[in-house]
Amino acid sequence: MSATELGLPELPAEPYPAEVRERLDADAAEIVDRYPQSRSALLPLLHLVQSEEGFVSRTGIRYCAERLDLTTAEVTAVATFYTMYRRRPAGEYHVGVCTNTLCAVLGGDEIFAELQRHLGIGNNETTEDGSISLEHIECNAACDYAPVVMVNWEFFDNQDPESAKQLVDDLRAGAEVRPTRGARLCGFKDTARILAGFPDERPGAVDESGAGGLPSMAGLRLAHGETLPGTGGPKVVSPRQQQTDDESNGGEGDEA
Amino acid sequence: MTATHPEKLLSPVLSATWGEEKPWTLATYRAHDGYKGLHEALRMNPDDVIALVKDAGLRGRGGAGFPTGMKWQFIPQGDGKPHYLVVNADESEPGTCKDIPLLFANPHSLIEGMIIASWAIRCSHAFIYLRGETVPVLRRLHAAVAEAYEAGYLGRDVLGSGFDLDITVHAGAGAYICGEETALLDSLEGRRGQPRLRPPFPAVAGLYACPTVVNNVESIASVPAILHKGKDWFRTMGSEKSPGFTLYSLSGHVTNPGQYEAPLGVTLRQLLDISGGVREGHTLKFWTPGGSSTPMFTDKHLDVALDYEGVGAAGSMLGTKALQVFDETTCVVRAVTRWTEFYAHESCGKCTPCREGTYWLVQLLRRIEAGEGVPGDLEKLNDIADNINGKSFCALGDGAASPIFSSLQYFRDEYEQHLRERRCPFDPSASTVWAGTRGRRATAGKDRSPEDDPPGDRGPDGQNGDFDPSENGVLA
Known part of the structure; x- marks a missing residue:
């Protein structure tokens, strides 16, 4: 750290240990294979290294750069542009x-x-x-x-x-x-792996959790003649010039 | 205008199956005419598919409203280059919440639309650029694409047509600017998401400098129904220039926020009428027709037809049909400040007017909201917004200027009140969901005396103070 404090350039990051690298290589190859050009794999690769460490470390940046034949500066420029990549260890x-x-x-x-x-x-x-x-x-x-x-x-x-x-x-x-x-x-980390494009295996x-809550279904329910909470039944709240019509319709039904 | 019955006003197409058993699965989708549009398309010549979508009059649902079929037609044919289809699923415009629920409940409508579009433009590799912050949707897209491969809708020789198609689901990593189509393409190429100079347009030089169509999720998801039911059916909804159905997303201080799928051209008054109106005891103050980048409206605009022409003629844009409703408890300066902070945060930094301008707008707005503004601040605010609007590299800058211009137009006295009284006259806790009466049949609002209202709501000449509930048909 003292080198950094002196304003000197950092030494290159350590690479991943061999066994980690081997595991990541298989995933990285699959990611790169999804695209006509390899650089398109950079965002998912950054998600992948984030799934390894919980954040995008300098080691992770080096890994992405080596996989895609980019410089670490190029990868860093991308990693720091997007808010979902964490730059230091953080919570589970x-x-x-x-x-x-x-x-x-x-x-x-x-x-x-x-x-x-x-x-x-x-x-x-x-x-x-x-x-x-x-x-x-x-x-x-x-x-x-x-x-x-x-x-x-x-x-x-x-x-x-x-x-x-x-x-x-x-x-x-x-x-x-x-x-x-x-x-x-x-x-x-598991979430980051899904983001890298590997389907949730659970x-x-x-x-889980269905198709959506009441807001997603609100229009559909009305279209089916159902009522929504707080609307007091199929009452039609009409424009000001329709006040009497509104009242005549007001009594039907009650709260959902 | 007559009173409206929900069954007549609404027209669920994309949302029609959301209440069915597991609507995100291929089985349910197929049980409700799913992939019939694709069969129809594959029987047709690709150029005829383009002509059909053009004749149907489908316009882009992502904000700009550009005719979808025309975008497809711009792709040069026989040029020897690969063609690409990229679906913009980077839904991030503040207030916009239609594509995410659509994809969560009915991802196959998008996939079927993508296959049809790819057939039409002769594309063999299509991409879905989904914003990364929505993992539940990503999960369902992964599953739906896998199902489509399994069923022979994707891969080699789609349904025996001789046409090959791969779809790649790509998760973004958090950047609003990637919703701008050329920034999205740069991002998909593994770069910082910064907009490109146009021309050349993506139709000529898009992804990997090849001809590319970039379409919004809802635009593409609307295509299968057009193929299956025909352009005449599509044109029975909406208007001549804005035909068809669309998802309106109601949010904010309303009794029932949510998705309301209707023909283009309904009004906010109609949608509020059928859905229970503004939350109980409160009145409409301002709203956006299509997200924060579209100039805001007030209660004077309740009867504006929500289609491309109607909203445009009233001085705003249809945008994403994100109807964010704010009641009289909301400080417009606070709302605009927060939106402006968003634009400053999301400015990609490529061009000076947007990068520097949004920064200074935030500084000014923060001090006005805190009661520390000085005379001349409003003029300066307007001036900076004017130096961003139309002078930025892409539409993000224009979007940042919209809330400033429109709020100064309709609520200038509220800004002046902040300057004059050297404080914000509003209590933020009054705007919260739990402070209101939403969901309860309370009478608090009716007993409220005018003195309880925030001073900002009482316009001297009714200019922005026309909140007499009896004059407003949108109350619950």
Whole structure:
């Protein structure tokens, strides 16, 4: 480390031990084989080395560079561009709280603040026991389920401060935790392996949690003549000029 | 306008099977006409498939609304180069949440559409670029592609047609900019996701400098139904220029957020009418028609037809049909600040107006929101946004300027109030799900006196303060 502090260039990273390299080589060959040109394999290869160590180390960068005949500078430039590649060791469970506008307004800010207090760590930090890393994330395409929390990139929909605290407590206690959309949680490294393009081998994992929650089905249910919560039955809430019509229709049905 | 019955207003096609048993499996998909469109396509000449999709009038569902068939037609034929189809599944635009639930529940609609599109443009290797942060969807795509190979829909000699096709599922690694099609191509080539100069357009020099079609998930997933049921059926929905069905994603301060698949051209008022309206006791303040990059609307725009022309004529863009609804408890300065922080974070750094401009917008907005703004800040805000808009390398910069311009247009007095009172007049806790009355038939809102309302909501001349519930048909 002292060399770094003096501002001198770092020595090349150590390579992976032979047995690790041998194992990774088989996977890497499969990844490269998916693409017409080998460099396209770089993002999945970075996921792969992340699945080996839990983060993208300098050794991992060297490995990717050697596999694809790139320089470590080229690989580093890519690895540092994308937010999902961690640059230092972090938690077994990566907890991301959406604080983009919609989730933030609906309570994501409060959830994030509460989790920081509860865990005693800040943004992009990891608990001392190495179980949980906390990060605020950008919009994760689940706004109809806001506020949203992601753990190892599985969806935990419609969260509030209490449910989020319970979630991280369960994770730390080693309890089995199931997302609202996604499969029962696996560790961060296993998640990274799926991201590298290797299907989840756990029996039944693909089918877990169904096709989606109420928001996904909302329009479909209405189209089938069903009612939605809080709508008071098949009442038609009409524009202002239709006020009387609205009232005459208002009595049918009740809450779902 | 007349009162609308949900069964008449909505038209589930892509979402029609989501309530069935394991709708993500090939068996369920096939039990509901799945892959019939492909059989139809393979009986046709590829050029006729392109013509059909063009005649149907399908337009891109990813934001820009470019005619899908025309994009396919731009691919030069007989050029001796490989052609590629790349599906943009990098859904990251704030508020947008249609492709992810679609792929989670019905991945085969995309795969069938990809096979048809590949047949049409003579492509033998197609890619799905899925954002990495959605592992549940990745899992189902892996499984669905494997099922499609097994069934002979992919691989060598698809269904005995002599046509070969491979699909590679590619997971991104976290970068909004990769939703921009040329940045996506750079990313898929293993580089930093930065947009390319155009021309040449991807149709001429896309992936590996070969002719490439880049289409949104929903656009491609809409193709099988057109092949199976025909262009006339497709044109019975929507308007002449914006035909067909689409997924509207309702989110925010509404009674029932979710996916509502309807013909193009419905209005927010209609969608709120059938779904229970704005959350109980509250009123609509502002909303986006298609994600944060589309200029915001107010309660004055409830009857704007949500199709490409209607939204455009009203001064915004249809975008991704991400209808993010915010009620009167929401501080517009806070909302815009947060979106701007997003654009600054996601700016790829390639061009100066966007990289530097978004940074300075954030600095200004943060201090205005904190009550530390100074006279002239709003003019400066407008000026910087103007120096980004249309002067950036790609549309991310334009998107960053949209919320600034539109919020200054409709809520300038709220910004001025922040400057004048040297504080934010809103209580963020009032906007949360648990502070509201969503899901309960509470009467809190009705008992509320005007004095309880955040001062920002009371426009002196009703300019942005037209929140009298009796005047607003969208209340639950």
